[in-house]
Amino acid sequence: MSANSSAMLQELGELRSRVAWLDEERRKYLRRVAELEQQLNAQERKRNDSEQRMLTLERELVQLKAQSSQYPQVDAKLQVLKDEIVQMIEQYDKRRLSAQDEAERRRRVEQEVQARELADLRKELPAIGRLQEAMELRQAEESRLAQLIGVLQNKANSFDSRLEDQSREIAYAAESEKQNNRSMTELQAALHEQSRRWEPIMGRIDSLAASIMRHESSTSSTVEAQEALRKTVNQWAEQVQLGEYQRNQRLEDWRSVLDEQQEVIEQFRREWVRYSDQYKESKMAVQTMTAWQQHVEEQQREVAETLRVETNRMLSRWDEFLLENEKRWKNSEVDDEQRWAAANRFNKGLQEQIQLLEESIRALQREKETLWRIQSAQTDALKALPRIWQEETEKAINQDPNRRRQPTLVPIKDE
Template sequence: MAINGTSAATEQTIKDLQSRLDWLDEERRKQTHKVTELDQKLTLQEREIAGREQRIQDLERQLSSLNAQIGRIPKIDNQLAQFKDEIVQMIEQYDQRRIQSEAEMDRLRRVEQEALARELAALRKETNAIPQLQNNMELRIAEEARLANLIGKQKTEISTLRNKQEAKVSEFAFLEEKEKLNNRNITELQTAVVEINKRWENAFSRMDLSNSAILRLEGSLQGITDKQGQLQESTKSWMEQIQIGEYERNQRLEGWRRVLEEQEDSMNRFNKEFIKFSDQYKEAKMAVQTLSSWQEEIEKQQRESSEVLRVEISRMESRWDDFRHENDKQWRNQGVDTEQRWNTLNRHEREVREQIDILDEKLRKLEQEKDLLWRVQTAQSDALKQFPRMWLEEVDKAIAQNPNRRRQPTLVPVREEFD
């Protein structure tokens, strides 16, 4: 009975061991399956890690390129600053050239205005003499008219005096007939009177040329007329005072001769003066005609100069307006272009900075994911390293246990991280 009991216990133990071995085999198969799954997961993790490393390398390359671009940003800033300085310098040079051109145009305009002012002043000085010449010519014309009237009056008076002289000659002839005793003296007187008349006729023809000579001649003729009256009286008393009368007549004839010579000289002088005055009048008349044509020419030149000046001023004003309009237009276009460039550069800079911020954020996330992955992989590696040791320890404990004791095998807990 004892043997039967022992054999039954042994069989029971063997069955327990058999069941435990089956359970252990099942657990081993499960563990093997789990290890296979873990290997697969590890392979997948390694692949993911490789992909992430590839992505990290790509991101590092992108980061390097971005760093290079960021390193070029100061160069771009320097280029932009240089471009800005160049634009400012170009604008300053343009302003300087514009100021110089304006100053040069102002200088040329002032020079032209000064030249025109000098020419106009010279023309005014020359034209100022024209009214004076016109006044002088008007005065000369008036004087000529006055002289012509006086000469006409003197001709009338001379004709009257000539008639009187003829009457006196007839009286002298009557006295010659009446006074036969004094034929010789009367003949001499008649001869002297004829000579005087001849000289007077020459003087009359010359007196038409001068007013002042006629006036002097009129005074002389008046004296001669008085002397002729005295001669008539002396002729009446010729019989009483023949010797005294002869002497007086000789003296008077000598005086008349001197007076006539003086009158002849005066008439010659007045004739020369009148000829000179006539020449001067002709010259003045020609000068007036020349001055009239010259004045017309000057007025024409003044009108032409004024028209040229007006056209030139209009042309300069038009050119200045066009230049200022074109300058303002170029300045506005350049300002708009510069503003657009600055806006484009600022927008591009903002986009680059936004991309850099996005990349920095992605890099931080990748760093966090990488750290998490490394922690997970380290934990998995530690767990995989500890699992065989723990399994062997449990197997040894199971073998070392009392075979008569019924107990369930200790299960090794599996971490949820391996699922």
């Protein structure tokens, strides 16, 4: 059962890791789409720059047309080139917009597919969480009952050992009491025998005391012996009384100890009955739990089978999704490469046309400069013509000998 639980937890961890990986792949795809959008924006900026450049060129062309209106063929060619460039730019805009719409459509479709798959996974996760919580609660309950049974068994064993010790102590105390009773009986018999023996001795002592009193004057040694004997008898009697008192005290102590042991044994008996009832209840609970455990294990097997089937289904769907995504990605890369190649070809053609246009502009600039030089030379020649005419006229007049004196000519100022 713990193996099934660990396997299910491992499978849940794998599912979560796969969901995290799927989310990471989605983020990567979104980042890739953002990069493509940035590239499209860069192309848009380049196109805007090209348009600005075209506008600049158009303004220059207008200026050139204003300066060189005598070249209608150049204007016609420039107009045709302008129309072609505008048409190419419009075609490029159409292709770019269609590619952008296609990329947006693909992105929406893939986002919808991923959202549906994530929604399916989220629908399945609560059932797995509830099952995991039920399994954790059941495991905690089983561990608690096992600990309780172990504690009860340990307490029962300790109570058994304590009851055995108490039984041995009670038996020993009973045996000690019997021995003490026998000792007391023997001691009482010995005391009775000693008192019976001491009666004639005391009579003799009295007679001896009388005889000693009668012979007191003659025998001092007999008096000393009598005093010593009396002291010995008194000491022996005191010792006998002290021993009797100590024996009674010990008997009282043993009685109190026996009473305490009886109370402890009664308490142990009540606790043993209570723990026996608890043990029976725990045993019944364990028996009831066995059926519940079998039912839970059956549910676990069913859930494990369902989880295995769903996992296989999700894995197959995931493999299909990966294959489809890989195909789409390859197709998208091929399309992007084709678009980039077409864009590069278009840019290359546009650059070539722009270079040709710049060369045409430079040729027009050279022709304009040539025209300016020719016009300047013609202007200079026209300005010098009146002066040459005047000089030749003066020379002819000066060479005529029959000429009349002419008034001084005023020179004409050059315009």
